[in-house]
Amino acid sequence: MIAECLKNVREKKPLIHNITNYVTVNDVANILLACGGSPIMADNPxxxxxxxxxxxxxxxxxxxxxxxxxxxxxxxGKRAKELGHVVLFDPVGAGASRFRTEAALKLMREIPFDVIRGNISEIKTLANGSGCTRGVDASVSDRVTEQNLGEAVSFVKEFAKKTGSVIAVTGAIDLVADDRECYVIRNGRAEMGSITGTGCQLSGMMTAYLAANTEHLLEAAAAAVCAMGVAGEIAWQHLPVYGGNASYRNAIIDEICHLDEKTLTEYANYEIYK
Amino acid sequence: MIAECLKNVREKKPLIHNITNYVTVNDVANILLACGGSPIMADNPxxxxxxxxxxxxxxxxxxxxxxxxxxxxxxxGKRAKELGHVVLFDPVGAGASRFRTEAALKLMREIPFDVIRGNISEIKTLANGSGCTRGVDASVSDRVTEQNLGEAVSFVKEFAKKTGSVIAVTGAIDLVADDRECYVIRNGRAEMGSITGTGCQLSGMMTAYLAANTEHLLEAAAAAVCAMGVAGEIAWQHLPVYGGNASYRNAIIDEICHLDEKTLTEYANYEIYK
Amino acid sequence: MIAECLKNVREKKPLIHNITNYVTVNDVANILLACGGSPIMADNPxxxxxxxxxxxxxxxxxxxxxxxxxxxxxxxGKRAKELGHVVLFDPVGAGASRFRTEAALKLMREIPFDVIRGNISEIKTLANGSGCTRGVDASVSDRVTEQNLGEAVSFVKEFAKKTGSVIAVTGAIDLVADDRECYVIRNGRAEMGSITGTGCQLSGMMTAYLAANTEHLLEAAAAAVCAMGVAGEIAWQHLPVYGGNASYRNAIIDEICHLDEKTLTEYANYEIYK
Structure with a gap:
């Protein structure tokens, strides 16, 4: 199913509308093209x-x-939902300012997001109505670890139930859940955290996966997370010894271009918790 | 003449003012530096x-x-024309929303653009006063092919006559025309379409070519199109097997740095239709 | 001390708030991560x-x-100073328009900047209250050379005294001064000028150096300038023959990832003028 999701993106070439930040917007556009989708950026009312x-x-x-x-x-958001389009929400920095937190909560009240993707601190902020984020990165105290995994899975499933959205929490261990089950994904590398915007890129690509697999949103979200992690693993192998985060950023997007069903299936490392 | 245009950019190092989008702005700045020009971005009234x-x-x-x-x-735009500067217009996404289409048409009415560069769907939108664009990409039905080439050349020359601008339509086959003649250019690679912003980059670089060759705007516009295509062809040869659109983007800008008159002359592939 | 400054950035991992331009913002974020800091971009009042x-x-x-x-x-700016945070000012393009010049001068009157970093034309504009900048690059007539070095050092120290800020002027020869002494730094390569945003990147990274070395702002600013220059020198060695400004941009950020105390000490090339 994971591989099927990738195949559908390449076949359907979904056009994705992005209202996103100006920091990582170029990488979001390029990864959307790399995965087989097509981006358009427009944010004027x-x-x-x-x-x-x-x-x-x-x-x-x-x-x-x-x-x-x-x-x-x-x-x-409202127009897209009226038309039955998938809508993904990436609450970057929710918890870092009241303005962001309140905007995020208001968006959630008014738009029935299909998927919400963020780091654990951002998602906890949305769940609690307030939070404490270290800028745009997750707080150490919030992190999902092997020790608190059961608890984290329950929290994410609970939040999925409450919101009606698929919830994707990314970090060292990624969790992608609806109210019934949770993908626990162990792909990717810690070094991906030293690239700005891997989260934004994943959200862009995930929207293409969702748009090409509207009948299987949970699987599509999980497939996008696996694809990003697998690309991060393979891209690392191609980096020259003097490569750093700038080259790694390019190598990951490059690898998304090349990623095929066979490789994704072989490298995807996940369990499903019911 | 094509090679002469490149030489003039390197010698005159024109400073180009860009009012452009935040998606591809960094690449536009870097390609302007690569070709020998100098960029400044400013969009505050x-x-x-x-x-x-x-x-x-x-x-x-x-x-x-x-x-x-x-x-x-x-x-x-008005100030630049008062001063006799060249002004290029890139109607990105014209046809994708009424707001864009109307803004584009109003700009064309009030500013006598020296060159208008876009994909075929955008240019058709401007010519017809309304249109249908697949986001920021050309519609398949609009594409210039060997079959409809004669018709396309006539359309572009006609639109050049009507507007008084040089018209540059880029795609698999590129057309650059004034009311008298049309360069039909067959450089570049299809893979350039999987990079965000090659069109924006070309517009930025073309403005430098125009500014350095004000007596030969048609040739300068054609030279910039050839240069971009040739850079795309040569850059492709330098890509490692695991390279993708992110590396290709960098490789094209790199190649613009190295492109010299001899290489441009050797690789430029064009015919002139009277 | 220079090496110590680098070490402190890696240990303290300062979180840096950037209110910056949309042209080079992505590179600023990535270089902040590369040096060991953490970026957040936010510009909404x-x-x-x-x-x-x-x-x-x-x-x-x-x-x-x-x-x-x-x-x-x-x-x-006011809030950060109330909290005792370091604040750096990069007056990009001051002198290129009255709007920029006046905004820059007003910011300087109201915020006691710890460091002001720019090219020589920008800094002269701030010192004189008006100026003439060739876009975002320094005017040739303003450049710091071996011939006018003594005069330039005096000017920078004087301006540091007048403003109470550390002044960092970057170019072929870099000057970093307070009212007592001036680091004259000869690292870097001319080719760095063909990359958009090396100045913006340096300002971002320098803010991390300052934040991690609040007791030694002059040394921290000088260390950041050396680090950028050394990275530029080493990155150049890694460029393939067909590399250009796009690859060089990535290679410099990559090298900032790898730069260690030993290398910085070995390559840093500076004198201190009292």
Whole structure:
């Protein structure tokens, strides 16, 4: 099923509307092209409803939020849901300021997101209504580890039940859950954390996976997480000894270009917790 | 003449003012430096007239249009033309929303652009006053092919006549025309379409070519198209087997750094249709 | 001391708040991660005071200034200074428009910047209250050379005395001074000037160096300049023959990842003028 999800992205080439931050937007566009999707970026309230109408999925990311982009998120989010498009929410930095936290909570109240993807601190902020994030990274105290895994899985499934969304928490161990089951994924490398925007990139790519697999959103979200992690593992092998985070960023996107069903199936490392 | 245009960019090092989108802006700046020009990005209405005054050319790109950037485009465009600077227009996504289409048409009415560069769907939208674009990519039905080439050349020359601008339509086959003749260019590779912003990059670089060759705008525009395509061909040869769109993006800009008159002359593949 | 500064960044991993331009923002984030710091970008007046409170340093860059970002710079700058955080100012393009020059001068009047880093034309503009910048690059007539070095050192020390800030002027020869002494640094390569944003990247990284070495701001600023230059020298050696400015950009950030105390000490090339 994981491999099937990748295949469907390449076949259907979904066009994804992104309302996202200006820090990582170029990488989001390139990874969408790499995985087989097609990106369009538009965040002006004057056009977002129309733009999202010609797309198959919408990716909302609050990394550098402005008043006009918040407005666009509501307009595009509602329009996309009316049209039955998948909508993903990436609450970058929720918990780092009241403005972000409140915007995130308001978006969640008004738009029935298909998937919410963030780090554990961001997701806990959304679940608790307030939080404490170390900037855009997860707090150490929040991290999902082998020790607190059972508890973390329960929390994520519970939050999925409460919101009706698939919840994807990414970190050293990734959790992707709906209210019934949870993918526990152990792909990727710690060094991916030293690249800005791997989370944003994953959200962009995941929206393409969702748009190409609307009948299997949980599996599609998990497949995107596996694909990103596997690309991170293989790309690491191609880095020259003097490579660093800039080359690694490029190598991961490159590897997403090449990733095929066979490789994804072979490298994907996950368990399903019921 | 094509090679002469490249030489003039390297000698005159034109400073180019860019009012452009935040998706591909970094690549636009780097390719301008790579070709021998110098970039400055400024889109605040408070300063664009002054900024454009110290430059030799202006590149207007509507990829992520905001109200304040539209205002800046009018201000800078008019000032640049008063000063006799070359002004290029890249109507990214015209046809994808009424807002973009109308902004593009209004810009064309008020600013006598020296060159308009876009994909075929964007250019058709401008010619017809409305259109249907698949996001920021050309629609399949619009594409220029060997079969419809004669018709496409006539259309582009006609539109050049109507607007008084040089028209550059880029795709698998590129057309660069004024009302008298049309360069039909067959450089580049299909894989360039899997990189975000090769069109924006070309527009930035083309503005430098225009600014350094003000007496030969048609040839300068054609030379920039050839240069981009040739760089794409040579860069492809340098890609390692596991390279993908991220590395290819870098390799093309790198190749623009190295491109010399001899190589451009040798690889440029074009015919001139009268 | 230079090497000690680098070590402290890696140990303390300072979180740096950046209000910066959208052209080079991604590279600024990646170089901050590469050097051992952690970046957060936020420029909305609704949240900047809160965001800066959870950080250890603030980097203000006027590369693409908007009304709302100017407001955010004042709010965040004042808050950061109240909290005793280091604040760096990068006056990109000061002198290129009255709007930028005046915004820069007003920021300097209201925020006691710890460090001001720019090219010589930008710094002269701030010192004289008006100026003439060739876009975002220094004017040839302003450049620091072996011939005018003594005069340039005096000017920079004088400006440091007048402002109470450490002044970092970067170019072929770099000067980093307070009112007592001046580091004259000869690291780096001319080819770094063909990459967009090496200055912005340096400012971001320098803020991390300052935040991790609050007792030694002059040395920390000088250490960051040496680190950038040394990375530029070593990265050049790793470039393949067909590498250009795009690959060089990545290679420099990569090298910042790998740079250790021993290498920095060995390659740092500076004299201290009293």
């Amino acid at each position: 004057m056009e977002v409803e129309e733009i999202t109408s010609i797309c198959q999925g919408l990716n909302i990311n609050i990394g550098t939020l402005q008043q006009h982009t918040v407005k666009s998120m509501f307009l595009a | 408070m300063e664009v007239e002054e900024i454009t005054s110290i430059c030799q050319g202006l590149n207007i790109n509507i990829g992520t249009l905001q109200q304040h950037t539209v205002k800046s485009m009018f201000l800078a | 609704m949240e900047v005071e809160e965001i800066t409170s959870i950080c250890q340093g603030l980097n203000i860059n006027i590369g693409t200034l908007q009304q709302h970002t100017v407001k955010s710079m004042f709010l965040a």
